[in-house]
Amino acid sequence: MHKQLLLVTGNNNTKAVLHAQLNMLLGDTISIRSIAVDEKQQNFRPDEFQIILFSSRSVREEFFQLYAFPLEQTHLLTGKRTINPEAFPRLLALPKSRVLVVNDDEESVNETAESIYQLGIDHLELIPFQTGRHFYDGVTTAVTPSEKDRCPPSISRIIDIDVRPFDMTTIIRVVDYLKLDETIASKLSERYLTKMVKLQESLLAKEDHTQKISDHYHELLNQMDDAILAFNHKGVITAVNQGMEKILSKAASIVIGSSIYEVISNRTLLQFIENKDTRGFLTIGEQEHVLYKTTTSSFSSTVVTVKSVEKAFEIEQTARREHRRKGLASKYTLQDIIGEHPLLTEAKDRSLKMAAADYPVLIYGETGVGKELFAHAVHHNSKQWQGPFFAVNCSAMSESLLHSELFGYEEGTFTGALKGGKRGLFELASGGTLFLDEIGELSTGVQAQLLRVLQEGEIRRIGGGSNIPVENRIIAATNKNLELEVREGRFRSDLFYRLNVLHFSVPPLRERKSDLPLLCKALLRENRKLSPEAEDILQKYDWPGNIRELKSTIAYAETTGGNVLTSGDLPEFFRKMRPRNAAPLTPDLFKLLDLLAEAASKGERVSLKKLAEKASADGYSLSIQQVRMRIQKLAEKGFVEKGSGRMGSTITTQGLSRLQEL
Ligand SMILES: Nc1ncnc2c1ncn2[C@@H]1O[C@H](COP(=O)(O)OP(=O)(O)OP(=O)(O)O)[C@@H](O)[C@H]1O
Numbered sequence: 001m002h003k004q005l006l007l008v009t010g011n012n013n014t015k016a017v018l019h020a021q022l023n024m025l026l027g028d029t030i031s032i033r034s035i036a037v038d039e040k041q042q043n044f045r046p047d048e049f050q051i052i053l054f055s056s057r058s059v060r061e062e063f064f065q066l067y068a069f070p071l072e073q074t075h076l077l078t079g080k081r082t083i084n085p086e087a088f089p090r091l092l093a094l095p096k097s098r099v100l101v102v103n104d105d106e107e108s109v110n111e112t113a114e115s116i117y118q119l120g121i122d123h124l125e126l127i128p129f130q131t132g133r134h135f136y137d138g139v140t141t142a143v144t145p146s147e148k149d150r151c152p153p154s155i156s157r158i159i160d161i162d163v164r165p166f167d168m169t170t171i172i173r174v175v176d177y178l179k180l181d182e183t184i185a186s187k188l189s190e191r192y193l194t195k196m197v198k199l200q201e202s203l204l205a206k207e208d209h210t211q212k213i214s215d216h217y218h219e220l221l222n223q224m225d226d227a228i229l230a231f232n233h234k235g236v237i238t239a240v241n242q243g244m245e246k247i248l249s250k251a252a253s254i255v256i257g258s259s260i261y262e263v264i265s266n267r268t269l270l271q272f273i274e275n276k277d278t279r280g281f282l283t284i285g286e287q288e289h290v291l292y293k294t295t296t297s298s299f300s301s302t303v304v305t306v307k308s309v310e311k312a313f314e315i316e317q318t319a320r321r322e323h324r325r326k327g328l329a330s331k332y333t334l335q336d337i338i339g340e341h342p343l344l345t346e347a348k349d350r351s352l353k354m355a356a357a358d359y360p361v362l363i364y365g366e367t368g369v370g371k372e373l374f375a376h377a378v379h380h381n382s383k384q385w386q387g388p389f390f391a392v393n394c395s396a397m398s399e400s401l402l403h404s405e406l407f408g409y410e411e412g413t414f415t416g417a418l419k420g421g422k423r424g425l426f427e428l429a430s431g432g433t434l435f436l437d438e439i440g441e442l443s444t445g446v447q448a449q450l451l452r453v454l455q456e457g458e459i460r461r462i463g464g465g466s467n468i469p470v471e472n473r474i475i476a477a478t479n480k481n482l483e484l485e486v487r488e489g490r491f492r493s494d495l496f497y498r499l500n501v502l503h504f505s506v507p508p509l510r511e512r513k514s515d516l517p518l519l520c521k522a523l524l525r526e527n528r529k530l531s532p533e534a535e536d537i538l539q540k541y542d543w544p545g546n547i548r549e550l551k552s553t554i555a556y557a558e559t560t561g562g563n564v565l566t567s568g569d570l571p572e573f574f575r576k577m578r579p580r581n582a583a584p585l586t587p588d589l590f591k592l593l594d595l596l597a598e599a600a601s602k603g604e605r606v607s608l609k610k611l612a613e614k615a616s617a618d619g620y621s622l623s624i625q626q627v628r629m630r631i632q633k634l635a636e637k638g639f640v641e642k643g644s645g646r647m648g649s650t651i652t653t654q655g656l657s658r659l660q661e662l
Pocket residue numbers: 336337338339365366367368369370371372373374437477479547548551
C-alpha cells in the first residue's frame with residue numbers, strides 16, 4: 001500500500017510552500033495530501049493517513065477542534081520549522097540594529113527568532129512581536145515569514161523571509177516513521193546538505209568579511225599619529241589604538257571591554273572624559289597634548305583623540321582658513337589696519353588688550369573710520385578666534401526683521417516662516433563673536449532683548465517656548481554719542497553700562513592725515529601713483545566719509561586715469577578744489593581760458609586759429625603756434641579738452657571752476 005501523509009497548515013500560502021518542500025523531498029516515495037486547517041473538506045477521513053504532519057502546534061490544536069476523529073492508527077507529528085535559506089542573504093545584509101520579528105502567534109515568533117540565531121545571524125537584536133502592541137521604541141525594521149499584514153504601522157521596512165520550511169529533523173522523523181528506504185534518507189541529507197553548505201558559505205563569507213573590515217580598521221587606527229580611545233554610553237571601552245595603549249600603559253586586549261574607570265589612571269584624562277568640554281590639554285612627560293572629545297549623534301559612543309600641540313595647531317590653522325573661505329571667520333587682523341599715526345596706534349594697542357578679556361567691547365568712531373575692521377581684529381585676538389564671526393548692521397533693518405535675524409524663530413511663527421524655523425545670529429555666532437554695528441540705532445524692544453542675552457547668556461526664539469543658551473562675545477560699534485543718547489532717553493542706561501565696560505575710539509582720517517600716503521599706497525593698484533598735485537588735493541580735504549570715502553575716491557581716479565593719477569582724474573567735486581601752492585595762471589593762459597569759457601556758454605568749440613584772432617583782438621598777440629602750446633598746457637592741468645583735427649577745444653568743468661576762483 002502506498003504510504004500516505006497528510007500535511008495540515010494554517011493557511012493556503014504555507015500549505016503551498018510546505019507541500020512543495022515535502023513533494024520535492026519525498027514525493028517519489030509517498031503520496032502527500034495537504035490541507036489548510038480551516039478549508040472545507042469533502043469525503044475527508046483523517047484516519048486514512050499513516051502520518052499527519054502539522055505545520056505548528058496551534059494548527060494541531062485547531063485541527064482537533066474541527067475533527068473529533070479517534071486517530072489511534074495515525075501517527076501525529078508537529079513539524080519544526082527553520083528559515084528559508086534563500087532569505088539568508090537578506091538577513092545578513094541588514095545593518096547591526098534592533099529588528100522586530102513578526103509572526104502569527106507568540107510561539108511562532110519565538111521559534112522564528114530562535115532559528116535566526118541558530119543559523120548564526122547574531123548581528124541583529126531580535127525583538128519579539130506581541131499581538132496588539134503598536135510601538136517598539138526605535139525599531140523601524142521587521143522580519144517576517146510572509147506575515148506582512150501583522151506588522152505594526154510604526155515599521156517602515158519589512159524583510160519578508162518567506163514561509164519557513166520544515167527543518168531536516170522533521171523530515172528525518174517522517175522518513176523514520178514510515179520506514180522509508182535508507183537510500184532515500186541519504187539522498188535527502190545530500191540535498192539538504194547542499195543547501196546548508198551554501199548557507200554556511202555565505203555565513204563564512206560574512207565572518208571573513210567582518211574580520212577583514214575589523215583588521216582594516218585596526219590597521220588604520222594604528223597608522224594614525226593621534227592616540228584614540230572610544231567607549232560606549234556605559235563607559236565600556238570599545239576601541240583603542242597603539243598610541244592610546246602607550247598612554248594607558250596597557251594592552252588593547254585588556255583595555256577593550258573594560259570600564260574607563262578600571263583602566264584610566266591619569267586624572268586629567270579622566271576628568272576631561274567626565275566633563276562637558278570638547279577640548280582640553282594633557283601633559284605627558286615633557287610634552288603638551290591637546291585632547292578632543294566627540295560623541296556620536298546617537299550618543300552611543302564617545303571618541304577621545306589625543307594630538308600633539310603642533311599637530312593641533314596646524315589643524316586649527318586649516319580650520320580657520322576654511323572658516324575664512326566660507327566668510328564666517330574674521331577676515332582682518334590688526335596688520336590689515338593701515339596707519340602709523342599715534343592716535344591709530346593707541347587704538348590698536350587698546351583693542352589688543354581688550355580682545356583678551358571676556359567683556360563686550362564698544363567701538364566709537366565716525367562712519368567709515370574702520371570700526372568693523374577693528375571688530376574683526378578684536379575677534380581675531382580673542383579666545384574665540386576659532387569660532388565664527390557674524391556682523392549685523394542694526395540700522396539696516398526694520399525692528400521686526402532685526403529681531404528675527406538676531407533671535408531666530410520657530411516654525412509656523414508667521415506667514416513665510418521657514419520650515420523647521422530659523423536660527424538667529426546669536427545662535428549661529430555661538431562660540432564666536434557677534435558684531436553689532438550702529439548699535440545706537442537699536443529700537444527699545446531689541447535693546448531689552450539684547451540686555452537679557454548679556455545678563456542671562458540665553459536667547460528665546462520668536463514663537464519658541466524654551467531658552468537656548470548662547471555663548472558669544474559681543475562687539476558693538478556706534479558713531480553716536482551714546483552717553484547723550486542715554487541722557488536723552490533713547491538708549492537704555494543699563495544696556496549702555498553693560499556694553500561700555502571696555503571701549504575705545506577709532507580716530508577720524510582728518511585727525512591722522514599723515515597716514516594718507518600710506519593708505520593711498522595700499523589702496524592704489526600696482527604701478528599706479530598719484531601726482532603730487534592730486535595728493536595735495538587729497539591732503540587738503542576733510543574726509544567726512546573717512547577711509548570709506550578715500551577708497552571710493554581712489555577707485556574713481558583709477559577708473560578714469562592712467563598710471564599717474566592727476567587732479568583731473570579725481571571726482572569732479574575734488575577738481576573744483578584749488579590745490580594749495582598751485583601756480584597762478586599767467587595772463588595769456590587766463591585769457592585763453594576765458595575765451596574758451598565764453599564760447600562754451602554758447603555751446604561752441606573754438607579752433608586754434610579763432611583763439612589766436614580773438615586773443616589778438618583783446619591785446620594778447622599770440623601766434624597760432626603759441627596758442628597751441630598754451631592750450632596743451634591748459635589741457636595738462638585738466639582745464640581744457642583738446643579736440644582732434646579741426647574740432648577745436650573746449651573748457652572743462654575743472655577749468656571753469658578754476659576760472660571762477662581766479
Ligand atoms: N586703517 C584702515 N586701513 C585699511 N582699510 C581701512 C582702514 N580703515 C577702514 N578701512 C576700510 O574702509 C572701509 C570702511 O571701514 P569700516 O566698514 O570698518 O568702517 P566703519 O567705521 O565700521 O563704518 P560704519 O560706521 O559706516 O559702518 C572698509 O572697506 C575698510 O576695509
